[in-house]
Amino acid sequence: MNKFFNLPLQQKIVSIYMLANFIIFIVNIFLIxxxxxxxxxxxxxxxxxxxxxxxxxxxxxxQDNMTLYLSSKTSDSLENYYKSAQSLQxxxxxxxxxxxxxxxxxxxxNIKFMSQNYLEEVSQTVEAKRGRNVEKYxxxxxxxxxxxxxxxxxxxxxxxxxFISNSDRYTEIAAAFQTFESISILVLSLVTVGSIISIIIxxxxxxxxxxxxxxxxxxxxxxxxxxxxxxxRYHDEIGIVIGAFNKxxxxxxxxxxxxxxxxxxxxxxxxxxxxxxxxxxxxxxxYLQAQINPHFLFNTLNAGAQLAMMEGADKTYxxxxxxxxxxRYNVKNHETEVSVREEVTLVxxxxxxxxxRFSGDIKYEKQVDERLLSINMPTMVLQPIVENAVNxxxxxxxxxxxxxxxxxxxxxxxxxxxxxNGKGIEQEDIDKILSGDWSKEDGQYDNNGIGMDNVxxxxxxxxxxxxxxxxxxxxxxxxxEVIIRLxxx
Amino acid sequence: xxxxxxxxxxxxxxxKQNILLIMTVLFTLATLVVGALVFRFYMEDFRKPSEAFIxxxxxxxxxDNYKSDFWQSIYKGAFEAxxxxxxxxxxxxxxxEGDYSCEQLMKVAIASQVDGIIVFANENDEMTQLINEAxxxxxxxxxxxxxxxxxxxxSFVGVGSYNIGREYGRQIFNIIKEKRREDFIDSKTMSQxxxxxxxxxxxxxxxxxxxxxxISGLQxxxxxxxxxxxxxxxxxxxxxxxxxxxxxESIRDIFLSDEIPDxxxxxxxxxxxxxxxxxxxxxxxxxVNILGYxxxxxxxxxxxxxxxxxxxxxxxxxxxxxxxxxxNDYYEYGNTSQYFTADITLINRHNVDSIQxxxxxxx
Numbered sequence: 001m002n003k004f005f006n007l008p009l010q011q012k013i014v015s016i017y018m019l020a021n022f023i024i025f026i027v028n029i030f031l032i033x034x035x036x037x038x039x040x041x042x043x044x045x046x047x048x049x050x051x052x053x054x055x056x057x058x059x060x061x062x063q064d065n066m067t068l069y070l071s072s073k074t075s076d077s078l079e080n081y082y083k084s085a086q087s088l089q090x091x092x093x094x095x096x097x098x099x100x101x102x103x104x105x106x107x108x109x110n111i112k113f114m115s116q117n118y119l120e121e122v123s124q125t126v127e128a129k130r131g132r133n134v135e136k137y138x139x140x141x142x143x144x145x146x147x148x149x150x151x152x153x154x155x156x157x158x159x160x161x162x163f164i165s166n167s168d169r170y171t172e173i174a175a176a177f178q179t180f181e182s183i184s185i186l187v188l189s190l191v192t193v194g195s196i197i198s199i200i201i202x203x204x205x206x207x208x209x210x211x212x213x214x215x216x217x218x219x220x221x222x223x224x225x226x227x228x229x230x231x232x233r234y235h236d237e238i239g240i241v242i243g244a245f246n247k248x249x250x251x252x253x254x255x256x257x258x259x260x261x262x263x264x265x266x267x268x269x270x271x272x273x274x275x276x277x278x279x280x281x282x283x284x285x286x287y288l289q290a291q292i293n294p295h296f297l298f299n300t301l302n303a304g305a306q307l308a309m310m311e312g313a314d315k316t317y318x319x320x321x322x323x324x325x326x327x328r329y330n331v332k333n334h335e336t337e338v339s340v341r342e343e344v345t346l347v348x349x350x351x352x353x354x355x356x357r358f359s360g361d362i363k364y365e366k367q368v369d370e371r372l373l374s375i376n377m378p379t380m381v382l383q384p385i386v387e388n389a390v391n392x393x394x395x396x397x398x399x400x401x402x403x404x405x406x407x408x409x410x411x412x413x414x415x416x417x418x419x420x421n422g423k424g425i426e427q428e429d430i431d432k433i434l435s436g437d438w439s440k441e442d443g444q445y446d447n448n449g450i451g452m453d454n455v456x457x458x459x460x461x462x463x464x465x466x467x468x469x470x471x472x473x474x475x476x477x478x479x480x481e482v483i484i485r486l487x488x489x
Numbered sequence: 490x491x492x493x494x495x496x497x498x499x500x501x502x503x504x505k506q507n508i509l510l511i512m513t514v515l516f517t518l519a520t521l522v523v524g525a526l527v528f529r530f531y532m533e534d535f536r537k538p539s540e541a542f543i544x545x546x547x548x549x550x551x552x553d554n555y556k557s558d559f560w561q562s563i564y565k566g567a568f569e570a571x572x573x574x575x576x577x578x579x580x581x582x583x584x585x586e587g588d589y590s591c592e593q594l595m596k597v598a599i600a601s602q603v604d605g606i607i608v609f610a611n612e613n614d615e616m617t618q619l620i621n622e623a624x625x626x627x628x629x630x631x632x633x634x635x636x637x638x639x640x641x642x643x644s645f646v647g648v649g650s651y652n653i654g655r656e657y658g659r660q661i662f663n664i665i666k667e668k669r670r671e672d673f674i675d676s677k678t679m680s681q682x683x684x685x686x687x688x689x690x691x692x693x694x695x696x697x698x699x700x701x702x703x704i705s706g707l708q709x710x711x712x713x714x715x716x717x718x719x720x721x722x723x724x725x726x727x728x729x730x731x732x733x734x735x736x737x738e739s740i741r742d743i744f745l746s747d748e749i750p751d752x753x754x755x756x757x758x759x760x761x762x763x764x765x766x767x768x769x770x771x772x773x774x775x776x777v778n779i780l781g782y783x784x785x786x787x788x789x790x791x792x793x794x795x796x797x798x799x800x801x802x803x804x805x806x807x808x809x810x811x812x813x814x815x816x817n818d819y820y821e822y823g824n825t826s827q828y829f830t831a832d833i834t835l836i837n838r839h840n841v842d843s844i845q846x847x848x849x850x851x852x
Contacts, residue, residue, distance in 0.1 A: 023517060030525055037532065099577045100541035106577070107584055109547070110601040117600040150597045153586045161584075180528060187524030194517030201510040205503075233503070 005234040009206070012236060016202055020195045027191050031184050038177050045170045048104075048162050051094070056155045058088040059115065063148045066122050070129050070141060081126065085119055092116060104165075107158045111151060118147040209238050213245055225253050298327050319356045322349050337462075340407060340416065340486075341373035343382040347405060350383050354390060362390065363402040372407050372414045377486050378458045385418045385482050388452060393422025393480055413485040421479035430471045463487055544577040548605035548816060550633070551594040555580045558785045559758045559805065560609075563633070566809025567607065574817065578607070595619040599626060605816040606630045607646075610637035629819045631812050635699065644815035648803050649830040650699040654706020656835050657754050657780050660799045661687060661707065662714040664752055664778050665721060684719055688726045688743065688750035690760045700756055707754070724750070728760060737763045744771045751778060752798075758783040761800065765791045784836055784844075792841045799837035802844065807831045 007015065065081035068074070092115035095108040121144035128137035212230040219227035229246045232239045301324035308317035326349040329342070344366075351364045386403060394401025404419040432438045436453045459468040463486060473480040550567060552560040564580045571578045581594045589597070591608060592615050598606050599622060606623055610616050610632040620630045620640035629643045636645040665685060689707070691700045704723065711721060726743055729735040740763040743749065749771075755761040761781035765788070768777050774796050781788050781800035791797040811829035818825035836844055 023521070026521065027524075030521075030528070034528055034532075098541075099544040099547040101577070102541045103584055105541060106547070106579060110597070113602040114597070114600040117602070146593075146596060147600050150585075150593070150600065154584075154597075157584055157586045160586075176531070179531065183524055183528055183531075187520055190520040191517050194513050194520065197513045198510060198517065201506055201513065205506055205510070 005205070005236070007236060009237040012202075012206065016199055020199055023191055023195055027184075027188050031188070034180055034184065038173065038180060041173050042170065042177075045166050045173065046163075049159060049166060051091070052155055052159045052162065055088070055091045055095075055111070055115070056152065056159070058084055058091055059118075059148065059151060059155070062088050062119070062122060063145070066125060066141075066144070069126060070137065073129065078126070081122075085122065088115060089119060092119075104158065104162060107154060107161075111154050111158065114147060114151045114154065118144055118151060121147060206236075206238065209233060209242055213238075213242050216249075217245065220249060220252075225249060225256070298324055301327065319353070322352045322356075325349050326353060336379060337376045338379045339374050340377055340414070343377060343379070343416075344368060344373065344405065344407065347382045347386050350386060351403065361399045361401065362394065363399070365402060365404040366406075367404070368407040369409060372409060372488075375414055375486060375488065377416075377484075378462045381455050381459060381484070382416065382418065384452070384455050385484075389418055389420040389422065389480065389482070392425070393420035395422075397422060409488065410485075412488050414488050416484040416486070417481055419479060419481040422477075423480075424476050424478045425471065425473040425480045427473070430473065433471060434469065459484060545575040546571075546577070546604040546820075548576060548578045548607060548813070549581040549594075549598045549601075549603045550578055550812070551581050551591050551598060551606065551608040552633075553591055553609055555582050557758055559783050559803075562805035563809045563812075566806030567812050568809070569806070570810040570813040574813075576604075576813065576817075578813065592616055592619060595623070599623050599628060602626070603628060605819075607633050607812040607816070609633050609635050610640070610642070611635050612637055612639065616640070629816055631815045633808065633812055643819050644825050644827055644829060646808055646811040646815060646829040646831070647699065648808070648833055650702035651706040652830075653801055653833060654703035654708075655710045656801060656833065657703065658707040658710025658714070660780055660835070660837070661685075661721065661752055661754075662711055662716055664798065665711075665716050668751075669720075685721045685752065686748060686750040687721055687723045687752045687754065689723060689754040690728045690740070690756060690764070691725050692730045692756075693727045703754075703756060726750075726753075730759075736760065737766075740764050740767050741770075743767070744773065749773060749777060751776070752780060753777060754780045755782050758785055758788070761785075761788055761797070765796050768796060789836065789841060789845060792836060792838055795838060799835055802834040802836050804832040804834070 004012070004015070061084040062081065065077050065084050068077040069081055092112050095112040095115075096105055097109050097112055099106055099109060121140055125137050125140035125144055128140055209230055209232075216227050216230050227249075229249060230242050232242050232246070301320050305317050305320035305324055308314075308320055326346065329346050329349075348364075348366075351362060355362055355364075382405075386405070389403055390401075394403070400421075402421050404417070406415070406417040406419070408415050408417075429438070433452050434456060436457065438451075438453060456469045460466060462468070465485070465487075468485055470483040470485070471480065472483065548567075548571065550560075550564055552564075554560060555564075560580070564578070567578045581598055582589055585597070591610070595606065595608060595616070596619065598608075599619065606628055608616075608620070608630060610620065616637050617640040620632070620637055620642050623630050624641045624643075630640070632640075632642045632645045634647055636642075636647060638645075668685060689700075689704055704725070708723060726739075728739040730739075736759055740760065743753070744767050753764050755764050761779065761783065762785070764779050765781070768774055768779060778798040779791075779796065781791070781797045784800055784802040788797060788800050792800060808829075808831040811831065815825045815829060834844065
């Protein structure tokens with residue numbers, strides 16, 4: 001059985017087809033043989049009658065030819081007589097000579113011997129005729145004619161009897177034929193049903209692995225690589241396909257594992273790289289911090305201020321003190337939130353320092369509502385804005401540049417406005433700054449490193465509002481105003 | 490675990506399918522084989538030739554009327570005696586179209602080259618010639634019931650006609666004695682005593698010597714019994730048996746004549762039946778005493794009814810057997826006894842029941 005199932009699919013299908021056909025072929029052969037033998041039987045039924053008729057005809061022919069010869073003595077009739085006598089002899093010899101219980105056989109025996117006797121008589125008649133012995137041939141003729149009649153009577157009776165018995169037999173054979181038909185139809189039907197069932201089972205057994213394969217493939221398609229791999233039962237094409245599929249699934253699984261491992265490795269590498277970078281940044285920062293230690297700077301400046309005071313140089317003292325205050329703000333201010341007052345003070349100090357550096361060129365106006373100075377805001381916000389106003393607005397105006405700082409209340413907001421009367425700024429650039437798309441051009445002056453985008457985004461985060469910062473410019477050389485809105489809670 | 494389970498299940502299912510497949514294939518093959526065998530046996534049974542027993546010898550029996558009970562009974566006796574010896578006896582004429590005379594059947598038998606002929610012969614020349622022809626062709630011939638003394642027949646199997654005649658004579662004497670008694674009672678009419686008319690029905694066309702022997706036997710018996718000539722008068726009444734129906738007509742003619750015989754002696758079965766029927770038809774029961782021949786059913790029942798006075802029972806089986814014995818003796822020893830005489834029994838109303846019982850028990 002397994003040998004069969006291990007055959008290639010093509011051979012398997014072909015052999016099933018051939019087997020089914022072979023079985024049907026055998027059944028058909030049986031049918032044909034059966035029908036044939038029955039047909040022969042049917043044909044044989046009246047064989048005896050035919051033979052008897054032949055015998056009777058032959059007998060009559062002998063009698064006729066003899067009579068003809070006796071009456072006309074033609075050579076034709078003599079020749080015919082010999083011929084017919086020969087054939088009668090042959091035919092009569094074919095009849096069995098046995099004595100049995102069966103009437104027919106005894107009748108045949110009697111017919112046989114009587115025919116032979118008759119032939120003797122006839123030949124004697126013919127001889128007598130040849131010898132022109134009229135008296136003798138007349139006697140012989142009568143004797144043979146009498147015998148002829150007896151034989152005919154026998155034949156007629158036998159013919160009749162046999163016909164009756166043969167008819168019965170014919171009926172029997174016909175009935176047998178019908179039985180045979182029924183048996184054949186039954187056998188054919190059963191064999192056909194059997195073949196169909198076998199074919200269905202075999203085909204199902206062949207197709208089943210394919211179905212299992214399809215189910216497994218579907219599961220794999222759904223991402224379940226841990227599906228039960230279909231079993232390879234036979235080494236036909238389907239078995240080969242299933243084997244290939246199984247191999248594929250196994251190798252895909254292995255591939256996935258390998259992939260996962262390599263991804264893990266990569267991730268580790270990246271992490272390492274990132275850590276390295278962070279460390280580098282940290283180192284750089286520490287290095288920078290070490291470079292510009294504000295405490296060191298502040299203490300140095302403070303020492304400079306005290307020296308100036310001891311020397312009586314009041315202006316120097318004041319300047320250095322201001323610079324020291326400015327830097328101290330940086331040093332102490334590590335919190336994210338400070339009061340507006342502190343920011344404004346920082347701006348004051350910054351302007352004072354700039355005015356010393358640029359010999360009092362910058363006019364600084366302050367309109368501050370003192371009640372609002374205690375509210376909180378992000379640190380390091382105002383100074384960069386003022387620095388921008390100085391650098392981009394009024395740098396090239398000499399003593400005509402004016403910076404106006406206002407702190408006022410508007411509705412429920414505290415507004416801090418830094419205004420200059422300088423170059424102004426294009427609306428396009430304002431939009432860029434506010435959307436954070438502003439990119440610093442090379443060689444451009446940079447403030448302490450805190451860019452406008454940093455300021456804007458911190459203010460937005462602090463207030464939770466998108467319009468926390470507003471930049472207004474009325475056109476070229478018409479100045480610029482940056483307004484910060486802080487909620488008054 | 491689940492995987493193992495499902496694989497176990499699929500294996501089970503697979504086995505189930507395998508078994509189903511094998512069973513289906515086996516079933517198909519079995520159907521084929523059974524169908525072929527059934528057909529084969531059926532046909533074999535159907536074609537089985539009727540088993541015929543082959544016999545060594547073939548004898549024929551020729552009678553004038555193969556249909557009669559008498560001949561059938563003899564034939565049966567012969568057949569049964571012959572069969573165990575491997576000899577088939579055929580009642581010739583049974584299997585031929587048309588009616589044939591004994592002579593014609595003799596010709597058929599001779600031409601058929603049978604091994605032996607048993608023939609109901611008569612004394613005419615043609616029969617003698619035919620018997621001699623058969624002997625010439627080395628076919629032994631036994632004459633049965635009727636003899637052909639002039640021929641070279643091997644043997645004769647008969648019934649002892651003289652004995653039959655004596656038996657008839659005794660019966661007639663019984664009738665005469667009865668009449669004497671009646672006459673004695675009725676003594677006034679002694680002077681007008683009537684002679685008893687005895688009619689013996691004889692066949693016209695047969696040169697049967699047996700008939701004459703019967704009559705002489707009958708006469709002798711009456712003489713011996715001291716019946717006086719005035720007491721009886723025997724006459725031969727010819728019965729025309731040349732054609733099938735003339736017998737009955739001849740017998741009826743007797744009853745239409747002025748003097749109806751007191752005793753009618755019938756020498757064959759047909760005559761007996763016809764006479765008995767005529768007696769009934771002419772309302773002569775009790776007046777006419779019939780001495781019948783052979784014990785066919787009709788005759789025996791007539792005895793019971795007192796229509797027939799007595800009948801002769803012939804041991805027909807024995808006759809048949811004697812025929813076979815004679816032929817076999819010829820084949821074995823080259824010769825055999827010239828005469829065989831079968832036993833006869835008289836049946837009258839006194840012994841009819843016992844004889845019938847015996848026969849029934851025989852059968």
